[in-house]
Amino acid sequence: MASPDLQSKVNQLTSIIQGELTTVVDELERFKLRPIARNMHSCIVSCYDKAGKNGRKEQIEHCTNQCQIPYQTAANVSQQEIANFQNRLQRAMMQCQDDVQGMITPDVQNDDKKMKMIVDNLLTCFDNAIQKSREGLRPMKQRIESQLK
Secondary structure, three states: OOOHHHHHHHHHHHHHHHHHHHHHHHHHHHHHHHHHHHHHHHHHHHHHHHHOOOOOHHHHHHHHHHHHHHHHHHHHHHHHHHHHHHHHHHHHHHHHHHHHHOOOOHHHHOOHHHHHHHHHHHHHHHHHHHHHHHHHHHHHHHHHHHHOO
16 A cells, blocks of 8 residues: 555655654754753763872762763653654554554455545545644653753
């Protein structure tokens, strides 16, 4: 059922949401994660400064591990939210495919007009799923930002 024309239209739809997701992820990285990463590196440098030449290796390791916790936590929060977003979109797209698959019968497969209607239904469902996902980008970004303060 995945004709090259259908695949092209699906790719166009998914490229829209991927582009918008990439923009959100990039903004989060530049404005939220980078400052946290910078603080982490500054903290690590201060661990070495405090230890000097006489500090114990374990002391430095403990200090640097503590410095990394805020960044690791922030990265995990971001990755989890983004994964949840992508999973919701994937499930919606799979539901569209399941719905259309249930409409296909042997007589439909041999009727170009009926198959075109099914493909149109599939594309409409995909478009609706993507539009709904696009609406979820801002709340996702807000959830991430609220946890990174």
